[in-house]
Amino acid sequence: MNREPDWALWRSFAAVLAQGSLSAAARQLGLSQPTIGRHVEALEAQLGVTLFERALTGLKPTPLALRLHDPVQAAQAALNQAVMTAEGAQQEATGTVRITASTMISNYVLPEILAAIRRLHPHIALEIVPSDSAENLLMREADIALRMFRPTQLELVTRHLGDIPLVPVAHSDYLARRGRPETLEDLWSHDLLGFDRSDAIIAHASTLGHRLTRDHFPLRSDDQPLLWELLKAGLGIGFAQANLARRTPGLVILPIALGIPPLPLWLTTHRELFTSHRIRVIYDALAQGLLAYIKGHTSPR
Known part of the structure; x- marks a missing residue:
């Protein structure tokens, strides 16, 4: 091996291994499929090994690639932890906050809440990820998550805002x-x-x-x-x-009793990010707006 591979190559390798194809890995990372392919080929060349067998059905990881999965995942988690620790030390209310919520909350509840937040914090950019899957806060897929279940990871700060009938x-x-x-x-x-x-x-x-x-x-x-x-x-x-x-x-x-369990609403972020002024002001503003929604205080749209 002539030199230590760039982390971008490892990140693409991990995405292909997790997603099972170049196209799916490209979608996950927001890169083009040819770029992911070049990354994998460059990593193999620099390591002097074969990580994937090419076939008509796609890429099949070699036994070595499977053994590399855990250490690469651990390295990725450690780097994410370092970034979150650094961001948690920031005190200025500027930058970007990435929020994920269910498709219904994202489309029909968040817009008027975010309008109020933008008036209060115009220098903070907001990225919204409507998703009914559980985005991974530990891997920085989002900074703040609105969950319809109680998160259990110890690394997370979570608040139960209430239940939605x-x-x-x-x-x-x-x-x-x-x-x-x-x-x-x-x-x-x-x-x-x-x-x-x-x-x-x-x-x-x-x-x-x-x-x-x-x-x-x-x-x-x-x-x-x-x-x-x-x-x-x-x-x-x-x-x-x-x-x-x-x-x-x-x-x-319709006044028909169905006994449907209410939807619990949990507001969640990573504990390292919670000390960031940028994350905290958006977290608190979301909590205020969502509590108003749960109590029925939001105005009709």
């Missing part, structure tokens, strides 16, 4: 056309909006003693913002955050 909802146009269900039996006879691959609604109905199938849901999607727009268009009855439904013109909450 989930209720059956329909647009007034749909109810005028199809009538208003008064009981659970009535509800199941209506056009229901539901998930495509998830059976969460069907499973919960089963706990209530009702046997539902996919046929009860003539409109299905795993994209929750799309389901919300279908609901607003009057295409059926869905299940939504009560506070969001109350502030949306035309939507009616």
